[in-house]
Amino acid sequence: MDAELNRRRIIAIARAAFADVGLDLPMREIARRAGLGIATVHRHFPARxxxxxxxxAELVAECREDMQASLDEPDPWRALSGAVHSFAEHRLQDRGLNEALFGSHPAAAAFAVDRREQARAMEQLVDRAREAGAVRPDVTVEDVRVCLGAIASFRLAHSATDLQRLVELLLIGLAADDSTSPGISARLHRTHRQAIP
Known part of the structure; x- marks a missing residue:
């Protein structure tokens, strides 16, 4: 039991450290932050x-749960916008890991299937939203990927409020206008105003 608790603690500390400093943080520093000896860390994780x-793996599991919640959401706009918001939240909370997952880090190769499944799920969300008139009729999944790319490349030196503002502006750009989907643009603009201090 202690071994499993130590393993979970190391992963939790590492996630926070990777978000704060990046993936190059020495293993010895992770051990120090976890209050454990370096030998204990290496017993669980021989290499960085x-x-x-x-x-x-923990991040991907959380993303999978988030996407499933979006797929289960009956309202097509809430489903799509919720998925975009979840992506932005992970951008804030797991900066280093997100860069590894969507970059060229060798550890990312193990999650190629998960990334393809996430991409297919996003296509479903976009198709549903377009069929329901919740987004502009010309919006494609590539447009949404461009939005996600903008979120992923957002400089986190800015505040979380600035990232939230970016997300809302991107969603306003995707949403159908009032003539094709009454109420959606109004809801977006209301949410956007609330996000701005």
């Missing part, structure tokens, strides 16, 4: 890549 992979 093993620890990054374990942390990524």
């Amino acid at each position: 890549t093993d620890l990054v992979t374990a942390a990524l």
